[in-house]
Amino acid sequence: MEKKAIIVGAGLVGSLWAVYLAKAGYKVTIYERRPDIRKAEISAGKSINLALSTRGWKALKEVGVDKEIEPIAIPMYGRIMHDMEGHQTFQPYGAEGQAIFSVSRGGLNAKMMDIAEEHGNAVIHYSHRCVDVDLEKGIVHLHNEETGANVQDQADVVFAADGAFSAVRYNGMQKLDRFDYSQDYIDDGYRELLLPANADGSYQMDKNALHIWPRGRFMLIALANEDGSFTCTLFMPFEGENSFEHLTTDAAVDKFFKETFPDFYEMFPGLIDSWHGHPLSSLAIIRCFPWTHGKVALMGDAAHATVPFYGQGMNAGFEDCTVMWELMKKHNENWPVIFKEYEKLRKPDGDAVQDLSKHNYHVMRDYVADPMFLLQKKIEKRFSDLYPDKWMPLYSQVSFSSIRYSDAWNTGMKQDAIMKKVMDRPDIEQVWDSKEVEEAILSMIDA
Amino acid sequence: MEKKAIIVGAGLVGSLWAVYLAKAGYKVTIYERRPDIRKAEISAGKSINLALSTRGWKALKEVGVDKEIEPIAIPMYGRIMHDMEGHQTFQPYGAEGQAIFSVSRGGLNAKMMDIAEEHGNAVIHYSHRCVDVDLEKGIVHLHNEETGANVQDQADVVFAADGAFSAVRYNGMQKLDRFDYSQDYIDDGYRELLLPANADGSYQMDKNALHIWPRGRFMLIALANEDGSFTCTLFMPFEGENSFEHLTTDAAVDKFFKETFPDFYEMFPGLIDSWHGHPLSSLAIIRCFPWTHGKVALMGDAAHATVPFYGQGMNAGFEDCTVMWELMKKHNENWPVIFKEYEKLRKPDGDAVQDLSKHNYHVMRDYVADPMFLLQKKIEKRFSDLYPDKWMPLYSQVSFSSIRYSDAWNTGMKQDAIMKKVMDRPDIEQVWDSKEVEEAILSMIDA
Numbered sequence: 001m002e003k004k005a006i007i008v009g010a011g012l013v014g015s016l017w018a019v020y021l022a023k024a025g026y027k028v029t030i031y032e033r034r035p036d037i038r039k040a041e042i043s044a045g046k047s048i049n050l051a052l053s054t055r056g057w058k059a060l061k062e063v064g065v066d067k068e069i070e071p072i073a074i075p076m077y078g079r080i081m082h083d084m085e086g087h088q089t090f091q092p093y094g095a096e097g098q099a100i101f102s103v104s105r106g107g108l109n110a111k112m113m114d115i116a117e118e119h120g121n122a123v124i125h126y127s128h129r130c131v132d133v134d135l136e137k138g139i140v141h142l143h144n145e146e147t148g149a150n151v152q153d154q155a156d157v158v159f160a161a162d163g164a165f166s167a168v169r170y171n172g173m174q175k176l177d178r179f180d181y182s183q184d185y186i187d188d189g190y191r192e193l194l195l196p197a198n199a200d201g202s203y204q205m206d207k208n209a210l211h212i213w214p215r216g217r218f219m220l221i222a223l224a225n226e227d228g229s230f231t232c233t234l235f236m237p238f239e240g241e242n243s244f245e246h247l248t249t250d251a252a253v254d255k256f257f258k259e260t261f262p263d264f265y266e267m268f269p270g271l272i273d274s275w276h277g278h279p280l281s282s283l284a285i286i287r288c289f290p291w292t293h294g295k296v297a298l299m300g301d302a303a304h305a306t307v308p309f310y311g312q313g314m315n316a317g318f319e320d321c322t323v324m325w326e327l328m329k330k331h332n333e334n335w336p337v338i339f340k341e342y343e344k345l346r347k348p349d350g351d352a353v354q355d356l357s358k359h360n361y362h363v364m365r366d367y368v369a370d371p372m373f374l375l376q377k378k379i380e381k382r383f384s385d386l387y388p389d390k391w392m393p394l395y396s397q398v399s400f401s402s403i404r405y406s407d408a409w410n411t412g413m414k415q416d417a418i419m420k421k422v423m424d425r426p427d428i429e430q431v432w433d434s435k436e437v438e439e440a441i442l443s444m445i446d447a
Numbered sequence: 448m449e450k451k452a453i454i455v456g457a458g459l460v461g462s463l464w465a466v467y468l469a470k471a472g473y474k475v476t477i478y479e480r481r482p483d484i485r486k487a488e489i490s491a492g493k494s495i496n497l498a499l500s501t502r503g504w505k506a507l508k509e510v511g512v513d514k515e516i517e518p519i520a521i522p523m524y525g526r527i528m529h530d531m532e533g534h535q536t537f538q539p540y541g542a543e544g545q546a547i548f549s550v551s552r553g554g555l556n557a558k559m560m561d562i563a564e565e566h567g568n569a570v571i572h573y574s575h576r577c578v579d580v581d582l583e584k585g586i587v588h589l590h591n592e593e594t595g596a597n598v599q600d601q602a603d604v605v606f607a608a609d610g611a612f613s614a615v616r617y618n619g620m621q622k623l624d625r626f627d628y629s630q631d632y633i634d635d636g637y638r639e640l641l642l643p644a645n646a647d648g649s650y651q652m653d654k655n656a657l658h659i660w661p662r663g664r665f666m667l668i669a670l671a672n673e674d675g676s677f678t679c680t681l682f683m684p685f686e687g688e689n690s691f692e693h694l695t696t697d698a699a700v701d702k703f704f705k706e707t708f709p710d711f712y713e714m715f716p717g718l719i720d721s722w723h724g725h726p727l728s729s730l731a732i733i734r735c736f737p738w739t740h741g742k743v744a745l746m747g748d749a750a751h752a753t754v755p756f757y758g759q760g761m762n763a764g765f766e767d768c769t770v771m772w773e774l775m776k777k778h779n780e781n782w783p784v785i786f787k788e789y790e791k792l793r794k795p796d797g798d799a800v801q802d803l804s805k806h807n808y809h810v811m812r813d814y815v816a817d818p819m820f821l822l823q824k825k826i827e828k829r830f831s832d833l834y835p836d837k838w839m840p841l842y843s844q845v846s847f848s849s850i851r852y853s854d855a856w857n858t859g860m861k862q863d864a865i866m867k868k869v870m871d872r873p874d875i876e877q878v879w880d881s882k883e884v885e886e887a888i889l890s891m892i893d894a
């Protein structure tokens with residue numbers, strides 16, 4: 001008998017998961033709320049360029065589709081910090097040659113849909129909004145936004161990859177007794193700007209780095225696009241001093257950029273027009289549990305939406321595919337067993353990627369411009385080079401390994417406690433590369 | 448022009464708040480989802496007798512309705528602990544004569560509805576389910592569950608006192624951008640039993656105490672009703688050792704009570720029938736913010752539902768009325784200003800009553816049977832008697848004062864830290880009433 005699966009959401013995770021299911025012999029149907037983005041203008045604004053890193057590549061590679069993404073991915077080997085005078089400082093992300101990759105959400109999503117259709121033999125129904133779900137029976141009720149028709153479909157197994165505000169979770173899981181759920185908005189919102197290429201199509205800045213203008217309580221970042229432009233994002237509080245509430249007139253916006261990001265301002269005569277082209281958006285961390293019930297499982301943002309500051313949202317969602325796939329093989333497609341183990345195994349990692357994202361927000365915003373923080377990173381790098389099996393920097397654990405997020409987070413917090421003691425030495429700037437500091441770290445690791 | 452207010456929910460808080468609004472000259476309309484409980488059998492099960500304490504009485508007194516509740520309230524002067532051998536130990540809640548009051552939820556709610564109609568001139572529409580709300584305009588859309596009609600109503604100001612799973616919050620607030628929300632279920636559920644009176648109508652136990660059978664990870668409690676019966680509640684984990692999952696047969700239930708609560712078992716030949724009369728229910732802590740938007744404010748459980756272990760859910764809801772009333776007077780019914788200050792002022796107290804409730808769960812379940820805990824309480828009482836302005840026990844702050852919950856919680860945590868150090872003395876059992884211990888506490892308070 002034919003095995004049938006439904007995926008709700010043709011986003012990044014849903015499209016990739018379709019390829020996995022097809023590989024296991026499932027006939028896959030995807031229902032997507034939006035129209036086909038490949039035929040329409042990509043909606044402006046809420047995109048934030050994505051940073052594809054090791055976990056994401058691994059999940060793509062497992063089903064042989066990494067080669068199709070490589071051409072649209074731009075390697076970024078480190079951060080370039082821009083100070084108030086326009087001086088730039090480069091800080092590598094990892095070892096020589098290690099990079100995270102800038103990809104545009106729209107471009108990647110379109111490519112992933114192609115892949116789902118070609119490699120997953122998936123049928124994607126667009127403009128289908130999930131309005132109800134029978135978790136026990138695996139029935140999904142949908143409203144066709146174009147025809148107005150109400151349809152339903154049933155499958156052996158249903159996956160909700162329909163994002164942070166998942167309709168499957170809302171209409172199904174959230175009505176269950178004892179379903180834990182939280183949505184926490186951070187105090188900061190974001191607004192995008194598209195910094196154009198030079199007239200000759202070349203980049204205005206180094207494309208192989210993530211650019212940051214850290215300014216304490218707020219920051220601007222920029223990631224390169226294939227066409228020479230940069231997608232730039234201003235993260236800032238909604239209210240208070242230096243907040244979006246003060247940027248309500250063109251004059252205020254112009255003055256703010258001119259005074260706060262002078263080198264950026266110089267590059268960007270069309271700033272104000274670009275400002276108007278994108279809405280102010282909010283950012284939330286969404287946690288819930290359980291992630292599965294009956295024949296339905298949540299994946300990606302539907303299970304563990306996070307804020308974008310570690311660039312791990314998509315990577316975590318792709319890794320959900322890796323984890324689910326391993327469990328499918330381990331339990332021979334016994335879904336009730338797979339689902340139980342999936343949510344139990346993966347929930348701490350979903351929580352950890354959220355903790356990591358919040359942590360990195362502070363790092364990017366407050367610390368990357370701090371000389372003592374840069375010194376700390378130098379000490380960590382020196383020690384890690386000397387004792388690679390005793391110390392992998394947290395950033396490398398998260399971005400360049402498949403170490404469980406929860407393990408990375410725990411190790412990272414221990415490393416932070418050790419480094420805090422090291423940095424508390426009044427003479428640290430003199431002795432940072434001494435044998436003594438090295439021994440002190442060693443003894444604390446083994447303590 | 449006539450001032451008009453809508454209250455959604457004719458529960459305890461909604462009914463009381465109607466009296467306040469009437470006093471301020473508002474024409475009050477209440478919409479209640481359920482039928483009139485005064486005309487129907489009170490629904491079995493989900494009641495947990497309530498404990499009315501100082502904050503609740505204060506809110507009733509302000510509008511002169513406390514005298515109507517007194518006849519149905521039974522004072523409880525302390526806890527009576529029942530050990531495995533049936534031995535009873537009494538522990539007073541406060542000073543001589545201080546009590547919290549047992550009231551049945553159904554009886555109190557019926558009385559409060561009478562009061563809303565008589566003192567508040569409120570019109571209560573029953574079987575009206577809120578299906579949508581326009582927060583900005585103060586319009587409430589309702590479905591009449593009896594006639595099937597859809598109706599709507601509009602007022603100058605709308606109050607949602609419709610409980611933990613508030614329809615106003617769900618259909619209104621929860622759809623707002625940047626609305627923080629969480630529902631956290633505790634690992635434990637509860638099930639009620641109604642221990643009958645003796646044949647002559649007299650009580651089987653002392654009615655003027657809250658009875659507890661603390662058993663570590665679970666507990667049974669009993670509160671007196673007016674008719675000689677006791678409403679008893681078993682709180683226990685859903686899963687694991689000693690959990691509800693093992694109590695699935697009559698034999699298992701019988702054996703469990705016989706072995707775990709022998710004196711209770713002896714009093715209760717009809718135990719099994721009573722067990723079947725009530726469902727297993729879950730317990731959640733619900734937090735959200737903001738509590739107000741446009742013309743609508745959340746009150747009581749709709750804003751800050753908690754678990755019942757401090758007996759403060761209703762008292763906190765009644766105190767919301769006190770707080771809102773003070774702000775109405777302060778800001779001369781300028782609702783936008785009142786609402787902003789209400790949510791800012793009261794949110795930390797909503798959070799604190801939840802922290803207190805979780806804390807007291809552990810106290811009731813794990814500690815009240817512990818001799819060292821009882822000694823600690825004796826030391827605290829002795830010190831508090833000597834220095835009443837330096838130490839008010841946490842329980843008294845919460846139950847016998849109107850000190851803000853958030854202040855009580857902070858003070859209580861400081862007291863706990865001090866008492867932990869005191870109890871860590873190896874000789875504490877010998878020196879507990881010494882001048883030395885007294886001085887040690889004094890110095891820690893002033894530190």
